[in-house]
């Protein structure tokens with residue numbers, strides 16, 4: 001592809017520029033409402049080496065169906081065998097806008113319209129960004145795949161962890177230095193927890209983003225100091241307790257209440273809820 005920036009092809013700055021350009025220029029980065037406002041604030045970006053031991057640990061601990069980066073890459077490029085040392089993961093955070101967060105703070109049982117729109121149209125943009133990054137990197141000589149966009153991507157039931165997908169954008173972002181898990185299992189980033197994530201796996205050589213934390217829950221007030229639990233009080237389904245996040249309760253509430261509500265009220269598709277992501281100390285920042 002033509003490089004319109006001053007960054008060298010294949011560099012971290014070039015990759016970041018690609019994401020920022022798409023975020024800035026894509027008409028899909030929109031809530032598709034009358035105001036024409038963007039779906040997302042400016043992205044945060046992190047990098048991980050596929051050889052990071054947490055990728056293998058996830059595949060070992062979570063379920064046999066969970067992909068390592070090299071397994072996801074092999075599904076897209078079966079004729080290009082690679083080792084983990086040759087692959088990097090590019091991960092991004094898309095923060096909700098101030099307007100979306102403000103609307104969502106006012107609701108208690110069902111999502112606000114902007115939030116429902118971000119879950120539908122905003123996630124469509126996120127999917128387009130995943131495919132754009134995979135295609136752009138590949139055509140520039142850095143074969144890349146968006147695991148979440150593979151036909152084989154899906155959810156299964158893990159014996160130990162319940163419903164789980166074979167690629168987790170949140171866990172990937174954590175390994176890429178972008179945040180730590182909260183009591184609700186959402187990832188707290190420098191822009192808080194009201195965010196969504198995306199990633200691609202690429203045959204490219206990028207330095208890993210240093211971790212500004214020493215454990216997977218370091219930035220959550222409950223885990224660090226034994227205080228807060230505000231996200232638990234925000235959940236209308238009682239799906240968050242001191243024991244963590246009950247995925248089945250959350251899944252049922254979204255499928256039975258919030259998704260049908262959003263569909264019938266706003267005409268949006270997808271599965272919005274996110275009440276536990278706002279009006280909390282970690283909504284838009286690291287709370288410590």
Ligand code: SF4
Pocket residue numbers: 181182183184219220221222223227228229230231232280281282287
């Ligand atoms: S609201 Fe409080 S307890 Fe919940 S994830 Fe955020 S910091 Fe942790």
Ligand code: SF4
Pocket residue numbers: 184234235236237238239240249250251253254273274275276277
């Ligand atoms: S997404 Fe909704 S149902 Fe699930 S934990 Fe958060 S507030 Fe509760």
